[in-house]
Amino acid sequence: MPAVARKARPVRRNRTRQRERLLELLRATEAHPTAAWLHGRMLREFPSLSLGTVYRNLEVLVGEGAIDEVPVPGGPSRFDAKTAAHHHFTCEACGRIDDLELALPTDLGARVRRKYRLAPRRFRIDFYGLCRACTAPTRNRHRR
Numbered sequence: 001m002p003a004v005a006r007k008a009r010p011v012r013r014n015r016t017r018q019r020e021r022l023l024e025l026l027r028a029t030e031a032h033p034t035a036a037w038l039h040g041r042m043l044r045e046f047p048s049l050s051l052g053t054v055y056r057n058l059e060v061l062v063g064e065g066a067i068d069e070v071p072v073p074g075g076p077s078r079f080d081a082k083t084a085a086h087h088h089f090t091c092e093a094c095g096r097i098d099d100l101e102l103a104l105p106t107d108l109g110a111r112v113r114r115k116y117r118l119a120p121r122r123f124r125i126d127f128y129g130l131c132r133a134c135t136a137p138t139r140n141r142h143r144r
Helices: 017-027 035-042 051-064 108-116
Strands: 068-070 078-080 087-091 097-100 126-129
Touching: 017 035, 017 051, 035 051, 051 068, 051 078
Parallel strands: 087 126
Antiparallel strands: 068 078, 087 097
């Protein structure tokens, strides 16, 4: 007798104080912090908090769509509470990430659909290069 297919139920997760605090910290900054940065800020309030717990909670928040993960080539992922469509510029020298409010060609999704036979629902374009501070004379550069 064949197995009965079950509908997958969405996983219900309880809100925890740590997860709520992570979300508050992310919403309060435009810096696109790493898990380690967030962990360091939370240790004052939650002294026994492990970095693993921070990563697990970030994974839950990403899965729920409350935050976005911003991958950084050659570095740790960064996190962004701004989930509305936008793009990023990552400085290859200092690692700074800036949000870009940039209108893209309205037919970009349709072009991908036609050329590659894919069905994009959303997209983000990431730019890489040097930020203003890193292209300025040495005395004006910010520190990592």
